[in-house]
Amino acid sequence: MEKLKKIIIVFLLVFLLTGCTKQLVVEKTNDNGKKTKVVVKYDEGKNATGQALTKNILCKPTDKDLNNIYNKNGVDTDKLVNCNNFSPSLKSSEGLWDNIFIKPLAWIILKLGYLVKNFGLAVILAGLVIRLILYPVTKKSAMQSENLKKAQPELQKLEKKYANKADDQQAMIQKSQEMMAIYKKYNISLFSGCIIAFIQLPLFIAFLEAINRTPAIFEGNFLGLQLGTTPWFALSQGNFWYIILPILVFIVTFFSFKFTKNDVADNSNPAAASTKMMMNVMVVVITISSFQLSTAIGLYWITSSLFTVIQNLLVQRGGNNARIKKS
DSSP states (O other): OHHHHHHHHHHHHHHHTOOOOOBOEEEEEOTTSOEEEEEOBOOSSTTOOOOBOBSSOSSBOOSHHHHHHHHHTTOOGGGSOBGGGOOOOOOTTSOHIIIIIIHHHHHHHHHHHHHHTOHHHHHHHHHHHHHHHTHHHHHHHHHHHHHHHHHHHHHHHHHHHTTTOTTOHHHHHHHHHHHHHHHHHTTOOTTHHHHHHHHHHHHHHHHHHHHHTOHHHHTOEETTEETTOOHHHHHHTTOGGGGHHHHHHHHHHHHHHHHHHHHHTTOOSHHHHHHHHHHHHHHHHHHHHHTTSOHHHHHHHHHHHHHHHHHHHHHHHHHHHHHHHHO
């Protein structure tokens, strides 16, 4: 528990010291003379994506229509460097989040994009590089799932042993002690999954902000898809092929969660049913949310989730081979 508290504290400190994406908002007067704040969207010009624009972009747009929208709404793009000259310099006036996460990540994607001549491919490559760097940590988490499968028979016996003693406090204490002994026997860490979540969530937010704040990325295309366009906006414009993104997001998310659902499938603990339900809900929520996320973010999510699926398959296969050798 102490380890988890430290992780949470570090996680919160990062966000307390951060800068963040600022939406481009302007005041407009309606017919009744009342002023209201309106988020500026890139919905003008032939390359319009329909996305809500970010005020604190990192470099200058190359699209003339987009550049005009920014200048018209109070952002002097002439003061910004061209995206091909952008460098992640540290500035004390900006938060830790900007200096450590957003700008370096945007710079990596830009460099890869100019190298491979495509920013969509650059987002995919950047996602793969980061997942490979984190592989030792995420592999350990995946191995926890295999250890849980091995421990299932003993955990089931434990549940049956104390099935009718829920009101006996002393028995519940004894049950907890025996359960911890089983976890220790199979090298199961209760907080391993939490650690991965605390790593992946900031990464996802960092990719989201880096893409939204870097015009060269969201102006780009990948396999005929505009990187800044959301599937919802594209579908509203009659571009029905964008539906492939939410479909892929659903598939890879479902299978990346499937391994965890299998781990709790045989657990008679009532919490297991709640866990499975929560995972199913998350798959639905993520799929629905993908309609409002840009193509570039969708590519990152698909890449990251597919990596998780392949990693879990490899770990599962290794566990099966080890059991065959023992038998």
